[in-house]
Amino acid sequence: MTKGKQMAAAASGPLRDFEAVKKTTAGDYASEAVHLALQGMPFVGPASSAILRIAIQAPSQKRTERFLEHVHDDLSAVESKLSCLPDELYQSAIYASALISTTHIALLTNEHEKIDALRAAMLSIALRSGDDEAFNQMRIGALRDMTSIHIKALRFFVGRSPREVEALGKNNRAITPDDFKLPIAKLFRHDLPFYIIERACRELESSGLIHVPQGHTKRLSGDNFETMMATSFGMVLNDFTTLPAELI
Known part of the structure; x- marks a missing residue:
């Protein structure tokens, strides 16, 4: 095989040896990128760069191996x-x-919920071979900047009952912030400041994952989270990032 063909074969996909996949991903790509970034810092000399590279490479190697082991185990669980x-x-x-x-x-x-969402994404792609790369990367891209707070908040909006939301504001009942605050706060630890949850919800809205459906009541001021629900893409993303119960 010529050198060009060898390079093309190597680039065609991950190595078939699972142990080799783990070593290549962590050792060659992640730590090398960090090393080059550190070398570019004017205040980091060669010795300091080497020390920092070791400090970063150890956890990155462990995280990569742990994630790829999850992916491998998930595939084995649904092989049939x-x-x-x-x-x-x-x-x-x-x-x-x-x-x-x-x-x-x-x-x-290192967030457990986000790692599970990434595992679910890989499992979804494996099980739905008909989805093209652009659609896969759109969904992965939407997940990239999400935290466990965003993931939990999106699931809250996906799980809302349309009938319950439609009822808000009817029969002369005023919509209040508590219509949103009280139920969603139950999903998070009690000491988490509520403004962080609100910020996550604003980011979900700006990403096109939640909205006030047409015909639903809006307050004259404020964020209107009380009557928001997941958009079609929000529901697709939630499904894409939810592990089957037997794998949790």
């Missing part, structure tokens, strides 16, 4: 539902792109 063998799946260019994207995001977080 896959349209191809897991070994063949790793050779798919679409699956490879998603794996690279989600692994990079997993390197940047």
Whole structure:
């Protein structure tokens, strides 16, 4: 095989050896990117860069290995539902792109809920081979900047009953902030300042994941979270990032 063909084969998808996949992803990509960034800092010399690289590489290696082990175990758990063998799946260019994207995001977080959402995303892509790469990357991109607070808040809006929301403001009943604050606050720890939850909800709205449906009542001022529900894309993203109960 010529050198050009060898390079093309290597770039066609993740390595088939699972242990090699873990080592390549963590060792070659993540830590090398950090190393180059550190070298570019004017106040970090070669010795300091080497120390910082070791300090960052250790947790990044562990996070990468842990995430890829989750992905591998999840595939094994649903192997009977896959349209191809897991070994063949790793050779798919679409699956490879998603794996690279989600692994990079997993390197940047230690939040259990977000890791589970990334696992669910990879499982969804494996089970729905008909989805194209652009759609996969749109959903992964929407998840990239979300935290566990955003994920929980989105699930709150997805789970709201349309009948319950439509009833707000009817029969001369005034809509109040407590119509939103009291039920959503139950999902979070009691000492979390509520303005953080509100900020997360504003970001969900600006991302097109929640909205006030047409025909629903709005207050004259404020954010109108009381009558908001998930958009169609918000519901798709929630489904994309929710693990099956048997894998939680």
